[in-house]
Amino acid sequence: MTSVAKLEEYRERIRTELDGVVDFWLRHSNDTSHGGFFNCIGRDGSIYDELKYVWLQGRQVWMYCRLYRTMDRFHRPEVLEAAKAGAAFLKKYARSSSSSSSGSSQWKCAFCLTRDGKAVKIQRTIFSECFYIMAMDELSRVTGDKDMQAESELMMEQLIHWVRVDSSGLGRPQLPGDIPTNSLAVPMMMLCLVQQLTEGRNQEVVQKYRELGAWCVQQILQHVQRGGTAILENVSLDGSELLGCLGRLQNPGHVLEAGWFLLQYAAKQGDEALQCTAINTFMELPYQSGWDKEHGGLFYFMDVDGHCPTQLEWSMKLWWPHCEALVAFLMAYSQTKKPELLQRFSEVYEYTFSHFPDGENGEWFGYLTQEGKVALDLKGGPFKGFFHVPRCLHMCELMLDNLLANKDQMSNKQ
Secondary structure (H helix, E strand, O other): OOOHHHHHHHHHHHHHHHHHHHHHHHHHEEEEEEOEEEEOOOOOEEEEEEOOOOOOHHHHHHHHHHHHOOHHHOOHHHHHHHHHHHHHHHHHEEEEEOOOOOOOEEEEEEEEEOOOOOOEEOOOOOHHHHHHHHHHHHHHHHHHHHHHHHHHHHHHHHHHEEEHHHHHHHHOOOOOOOOOEEHHHHHHHHHHHHHHHOOOOOHHHHHHHHHHHHHHHHHHHHHHOOOOOEOOEEEEEEEEEHHHHHHEEOOOHHHHHHHHHHHHHHHHHOOOHHHHHHHHHOOOHHHHHHHHOOOOEOOOOEEOOOOOOOOOOOOOHHHHHHHHHHHHHHHHHHHHHHHHHHHHHHHHHHHHHHHEEEEOOOOOOOEEEEOOOEEEEOOOOOOOOHHHHHHHHHHHHHHHHHHHHHHHHHHHHH
C-alpha cells in the first residue's frame, strides 16, 4: 500500500473514532441539572461518582470549543451549549479568592467539587488554573467575549507570579532535607499556555508573552541530561541531575508531549536547531527507551539507570502517552517529510488502535496491563477526561488533511 493510501486509511479511522468519542461524552457527561460535566464515567456511560474535577472541566470546555471552532462538522449548537454550560459552572464555583503572603489578593481554583459546586479539595499546584485559562481563552475565541479573554490573561499573571516570583503558595512546606526541583510538567504547561494565549492574537499579546515562551523552552531543555542521552522528569533548579529515584525518573509520555510543544514553538520562531532537538531528542529518545520490545506500547515510567521504578504502575500502558506519541510523530513527519517518522507514527498507531478503543460501548479504555489487557474499564475518572483522546484525534485528522491536500509535494519528497 502506498504511503498516500495509508494516510487516507489513517484519516478515515481517526475521523470515525473522533466522531464516536465526541458522541460518547455529549451523551453521558453533561450535567443538565447543576451544570458542568460528570467526569467519572464507567465503561457503558454510567456515572459511578458525581465529583467534578476542575482541571477536567476546563479541558472539556477547551476541547468542545476547539472542535466547534476548527471543524465544520462540530460547529453545532449542542457542542457550543455544552461548552458554555461548563464554563458557567467553572466561573461560578471553581475560583476562590485568598490573600498571599504579601497581603495581595489572588485567585486559586479548587481541584475537586461536589456535583453542585462545593469545594472538596484544593491542590497546591497550578494545573486547575492552567486549564481554567485554556477554557476561558478558547471560549472567548468562539464567542468574541473580550472580558473572558481578559480574565484568562489575568489568571495567567497569577500563574507567572507563582512559578517565577513567589512559589510559597504552591507545593508542600519546604523542609530541611527537601531539594527544590524543576519538574518538567510546569514549564511544559506554561509553554502550552503561551501558545494558547498568543495563537492568532495581535502583536501586542504576542510580545507580552515572548520572553516567557523563551524561558519555558530553556527550562524544558534543562531536563536533557547525560550528554543528551536522557531526558529526566525532575532536575534541580540550576538544571543539574538529582540523586535517587526522583532524579532518575523518566516519563516517556511527558517527554513526547514536550517534544511536540517544542516543535510547534520552533515552527513559529523559524528555529531549525530547536526543531532538530525536538525530533531527535524529545521524540527519538523516549521511543527508544520507553517502547516495550516484548509486548509493544509505551511504558508509563522508566528509570534511567535500569532499576525498577518505584511507581507501582510503571509498566502499565496508559492512553495518554500513546496519544502524545501519535501527535508528536505525525507533526514531525508533517514538518520534515522524513519516512522514518511516518514509520514511527505507524507503529504507535497500530498498537494504539488495536488496544485502546472500546468497539462495543465507544470511547477508549485508559489503563492496560503491560501485556495490553484492560486493567480498568472506566472511560473517565479523576485523571482521564474529554481531552487527550479527542485532542490527539482532532490534531491528527487536521494534519492528515493537510498532508493529503499536498500529497504531490509529499510524494516528491520521498
